[in-house]
Amino acid sequence: GAVVSQHPSRVICKSGTSVKIECRSLDFQATTMFWYRQFPKQSLMLMATSNEGSKATYEQGVEKDKFLINHASLTLSTLTVTSAHPEDSSFYICSARSGGAINEQFFGPGTRLTVL
């Protein structure tokens, strides 16, 4: 099946710094990528949808200036948490959707962000 990777798997940073998380589709081209956030012991909440080459669409309540999303190619999307604060600590999961005949959504393994 299709594989989506995320890097890093874990990151610890100081408050006020920025952190970049990469999401890659390894064996298919992803026309659309999604970013989710999962708080401890809670469900996944969709943060934004990004289409290659265009601006991301953010869900209500998600700060676009705080969570910068770039989908520069059909295999890579990045999420940058700017000026991170402890409340940004969370598990971030991306997913990628292929187009064409295999129009499915595949999830990455997630990135655990801890902001000190």
Place this chain on the structure above:
Amino acid sequence: AQSVTQLGSHVSVSEGALVLLRCNYSSSVPPYLFWYVQYPNQGLQLLLKYTTGATLVKGINGFEAEFKKSETSFHLTKPSAHMSDAAEYFCAVSEGGFNKFYFGSGTKLNVKP
């Protein structure tokens, strides 16, 4: 609008017993429905999905689910629980195909020896 309700945040069964995890959804369009499993500190693994066609869907690890439109339900079952089934399970609905996913709050399954 789409939403998913999973009844029971925690379910405990004995090894070998039937597993039943409940999921009800609301959707303004024909839904695509999914069940995912998540082990601690890991991503989501797809168990099974319903898109169109046969309403009884079989997935991996002996799980299956039945789409019941009249009841707006997509409950997950497994005839005989195994210790390795202990994990958190999420039901999800997507709008208009494999677009935005809306997840339920999750059900943590505990399997007792």
